Amino acid sequence: xxxxxxxxxxxxxxxxxxxxxxxxxxxxxxxxxxxxxxxxxxxxxxxxxxxxxxxxxxxxxxxxxxxxxxxxxxxxxxxxxxxxxxxxxxxxxxxxxxxxxxxxxxxxxxxxxxxxxxxxxxxxxxxxxxxxxxxxxxxxxxxxxxxxxxxxxxxxxxxxxxxxxxxxxxxxxxxxxxxxxxxxxxxxxxxxxxxxxxxxxxxxxxxxxxxxxxxxxxxxxxxxxxxxxxxxxxxxxxxxxxxxxxxxxxxxxxxxxxxxxxxxxxxxxxxxxxxxxxxxxxxxxxxxxxxxxxxxxxxxxxxxxxxxxxxxxxxxxxxxxxxxxxxxxxxxxxxxxxxxxxxxxxxxxxxxxxxxxxxxxxxxxxxxxxxxxxxxxxxxxxxxxxxxxxxxxxxxxxxxxxxxxxxxxxxxxxxxxxxxxxxx
Numbered sequence: 001x002x003x004x005x006x007x008x009x010x011x012x013x014x015x016x017x018x019x020x021x022x023x024x025x026x027x028x029x030x031x032x033x034x035x036x037x038x039x040x041x042x043x044x045x046x047x048x049x050x051x052x053x054x055x056x057x058x059x060x061x062x063x064x065x066x067x068x069x070x071x072x073x074x075x076x077x078x079x080x081x082x083x084x085x086x087x088x089x090x091x092x093x094x095x096x097x098x099x100x101x102x103x104x105x106x107x108x109x110x111x112x113x114x115x116x117x118x119x120x121x122x123x124x125x126x127x128x129x130x131x132x133x134x135x136x137x138x139x140x141x142x143x144x145x146x147x148x149x150x151x152x153x154x155x156x157x158x159x160x161x162x163x164x165x166x167x168x169x170x171x172x173x174x175x176x177x178x179x180x181x182x183x184x185x186x187x188x189x190x191x192x193x194x195x196x197x198x199x200x201x202x203x204x205x206x207x208x209x210x211x212x213x214x215x216x217x218x219x220x221x222x223x224x225x226x227x228x229x230x231x232x233x234x235x236x237x238x239x240x241x242x243x244x245x246x247x248x249x250x251x252x253x254x255x256x257x258x259x260x261x262x263x264x265x266x267x268x269x270x271x272x273x274x275x276x277x278x279x280x281x282x283x284x285x286x287x288x289x290x291x292x293x294x295x296x297x298x299x300x301x302x303x304x305x306x307x308x309x310x311x312x313x314x315x316x317x318x319x320x321x322x323x324x325x326x327x328x329x330x331x332x333x334x335x336x337x338x339x340x341x342x343x344x345x346x347x348x349x350x351x352x353x354x355x356x357x358x359x360x361x362x363x364x365x366x367x368x369x370x371x372x373x374x375x376x377x378x379x380x381x382x383x384x385x386x387x388x389x390x391x392x393x394x395x396x397x398x399x400x401x402x403x404x405x406x407x408x409x410x411x412x413x414x415x416x417x418x419x420x421x422x423x424x
Contacts (some may be wrong), residue, residue: 002050002065005041010064012039014057020158021196027056082108082120090127098134105131122153122160129167142171161191162201169208176356176393178216185209189225197228198235203245210248215357217390217397217418219255226252230264240280243271247284254291255416262300265291282311286324287421293331294420301331318349323358326365330420333368341369357398360389364402364419380406386419 015025022032022039029052037043038053045053054061085108093101105128109121125148132141145168154160165188173181188205195202206229213222226249233245250264265288274281285308292301305328312324325348332340351362367382383406390399398418 002044002047004038004044007044007050007064008039008041011035011053011057014059014063015039020057020194021199024194024196025053025056027052079117079120082117082124086120086124086127089131093127093131093134098131101131102128102135118151118153122148122151125151126164138171138175142168142175145171158191158194159199159201162188162195162205165191166201166205166208169212173208173212173215174355178212178356179394181212182209182216182218182221185212197232198237200236200238200241203229203236203238203241207241207244207248210252214248214252214255214421215395216393217395217401219252219418222252223256225249239271240276243268243276243284244280246271247287251287251291251421254295255418255421257416262291262295262297278311279315282308282315282320285311286320286327290327290330290420293327293334294417296334298331298334305331319354319358322348322351322354322362326362327420329365329369333372338369338372341372345369356389356393357395360386360398360402361419363389364405367406 011025015022022035026032026035030049034043035053038045050064051061054064057064085104089101089104089108092098092104105124108124109128125144129141129144129148132138132144145164148154148164149161149168154164165184169181169184169188172178172184185205185208189202189209192199192202192205197203206225209225210222210229213219213225229245230249233242233249236242236245246264246268250261250268253264254261268284269288272281272284285304289301289304289308292298292304308327309324312320316324325344328344328347329341332338332344345366348362348366351359351366354362363382363386367379367386370376370379370382383402387399387402387406390396390402401418
């Protein structure tokens with residue numbers, strides 16, 4: 001027997017857990033607006049429609065019609081306490097006190113028991129993973145995300161699977177294992193397949209595929225994803241994601257030799273400004289400048305270089321300054337401005353602590369400068385260090401290009417310069 005509003009509330013809960021849209025739950029037998037009315041309790045479906053809703057959800061009808069027992073008062077109070085502590089941890093992180101947020105979240109997990117509310121514990125783990133991103137503790141973050149990926153709640157929901165696998169792909173990419181990043185990103189894309197093509201989690205999964213393919217040197221693996229994302233880019237509801245699609249897909253297609261990719265960077269710059277996400281805007285400005293330099297359009301690159309340098313000086317850390325210096329070295333060498341390249345190199349800090357792929361890219365820029373200065377011994381050493389860095393990360397195609405350039409010079413094969421392009 002269908003009783004409202006309990007039926008509608010349960011329908012909404014199960015639909016969200018499975019990451020389905022109202023249109024997907026509606027199927028062919030009703031409209032999405034009718035599903036919305038049922039979820040709000042303003043319509044009561046007959047037995048036939050109730051069975052159709054359950055079938056579209058992939059659950060027995062009893063999961064929607066049988067009453068859920070009320071939690072004991074003590075459990076409810078404990079749940080509210082957990083939620084209160086979670087909100088406090090989020091507030092601490094938002095206020096810049098990531099250390100306090102991490103301590104509180106770790107404490108909540110340390111004292112958790114098997115009978116805790118699984119959805120609240122899921123949120124605690126996810127918040128901890130996000131906090132660990134801020135703290136740059138990739139090892140602990142990978143551990144927490146691994147636990148989430150195996151969580152039963154995650155396994156029941158395509159949306160949650162896609163979200164967690166995408167996050168793990170980013171950790172692997174930042175941890176110098178691009179091949180593993182591709183595997184996680186592919187898992188995220190597969191998990192997101194039931195979702196609408198413009199769902200943010202599905203779009204983020206596709207973007208992570210492009211980043212992993214671009215940074216591993218396996219650009220051809222990203223072609224289909226790039227084309228699919230560009231086809232739906234204008235319909236993606238989140239402005240920032242629309243910009244990221246144009247940036248990353250444009251980068252992969254550029255590496256594949258497709259002409260006209262500057263239009264994708266121009267579109268990304270229209271969508272991502274300082275008011276959208278200031279740090280992403282800084283990185284995109286630098287990437288757009290690098291793209292124009294790599295394309296040989298030095299006049300268009302110049303204003304982008306100025307903007308990117310100003311943003312980097314204002315907002316960037318050591319890694320950002322090194323990335324910027326590498327782009328400026330490449331641009332100066334393209335103009336035969338050896339003094340300008342030297343000045344840019346003087347702003348670069350020690351590359352030893354840089355992560356992949358920044359370190360080998362910076363080393364390639366320095367190697368090209370050394371070669372231009374006829375310092376053959378230094379150039380050879382820098383090329384070899386760059387190639388070894390690519391090899392250690394499994395980016396063998398990029399390593400091979402670095403080795404060839406070390407022995408034969410920069411013009412050793414046709415196609416764009418992959419060392420000069422920045423995708424993130």
